[in-house]
Amino acid sequence: MAVSENMIRTYKASGKLMLFGEYLVLNGSDCLAFPLKFGQTLSVTKSDEIIWESHSKHGIWFSASLSDDFTILDTNNEEVAAILRQLFLVIRSEKPDLDFNQKFKIEANFELNWGLGSSSTLISLLGQWSGVETKKLLEASFGGSGYDVACATANAPILYANGKIKKEVHLPESITDKLLFIYLGNKQNSREEIKRFKKKEVAQHQIETMNAMISNALQTDKIEVFEQQLNLSEELISSIIGTIQLKERFFADYPYSIKSLGAWGGDFFMATYRDLKTAKNYFEENGYNILFTYQEFIK
Structure with missing residues (x-):
């Protein structure tokens, strides 16, 4: 203040x-x-x-x-x-x-x-x-x-x-230099999505699996290992909420990871990349023009 x-x-x-x-x-x-x-x-x-x-x-x-x-x-x-x-x-x-x-x-x-x-x-x-x-x-x-x-x-x-x-955690530059945040174009009503989720059955082993993924993601400095955890997370949440993964729906030909964020619907998503210009061109050519690097977006 x-x-x-x-x-x-x-x-x-x-x-x-x-x-x-x-x-x-x-x-x-x-x-x-x-x-x-x-x-x-x-x-x-x-x-x-x-x-x-x-x-x-x-x-x-x-x-x-x-x-x-x-x-x-x-x-x-x-x-x-x-x-x-x-x-x-x-x-x-x-x-x-x-x-x-x-x-x-x-x-x-x-x-x-x-x-x-x-x-x-x-x-x-x-x-x-x-x-x-x-x-x-x-x-x-x-x-x-x-x-x-x-x-x-x-x-x-x-x-x-x-x-x-x-x-508080700090991701290594070898990871953060390969993350791009893209606006999908639909604002999601998180309250409504939470209501729907509360009707789903969640097993303790699924919670433990998520915790293990996060632990693995925070312990690596290799983007390939980080991507493995992103992909596993998408598979897990997709199976629980009954929603097709974002990559499968819209970006099946993208060579790296696509990660839904938040309520899995319409706000921002994250993509990993190896070359920033190539990644930006891919999403812009597909009509997604609001993009931020990690350094531009994250505190």
Whole structure:
């Protein structure tokens, strides 16, 4: 947090991507996740009333004003305003003396339809401002494992399980120099996918298998071994959720690994490569023009 002379308080939160452990983290497996260089910033200034503005790169996308008891007085999105109201109610129950008469301005430096964590960064930012545990805010709103909120304030990739960061990790350049992140073009509704997954049967040996894959991936400095773990993870999750692997669906002729990220649907995916120019040409020729290297994307 920073405080300037005119009492603008600012807070920052990073977006996220999960590489290993998607879905199974909800059942207690480890997950390996990346905090991103993209994220959101919250600025808070004293006001006579409660005012909220959410800005994307294209201007204000959500605004609301609320009364002292958090009745929604005016908004351009009733659904989002209802979530904000619920979060404020939780904060007040935990921090009854907190002054809510503020102007809250949140700014994202990424496209919101990229699925990089507009919800998780919101939870983190409100937690930073209020001092309320983000776990309580998450449970009252979006749900999930909490790995994404953990990424919001992490400074490096994290190994996460059962509601907490086990440790920060550092992948060798021999791996990170061969990773490309590509936007698939469909924002996924993670809450709906989580609901579907909770109806699936997950065996303990599948959780143990995922943990072993993550351990193997973190112990190697060889891209070929790393790719083996990526491919095994795709096979495992595909068999559990009953969804065809992304490579099989769209990129069967790509010579290296394709890894779904997060909710396995439509946001970003990761590809390994040997020559960056060749890899970029392949995806751009197939109509995928939003691409980032590891160094451009990951904190």
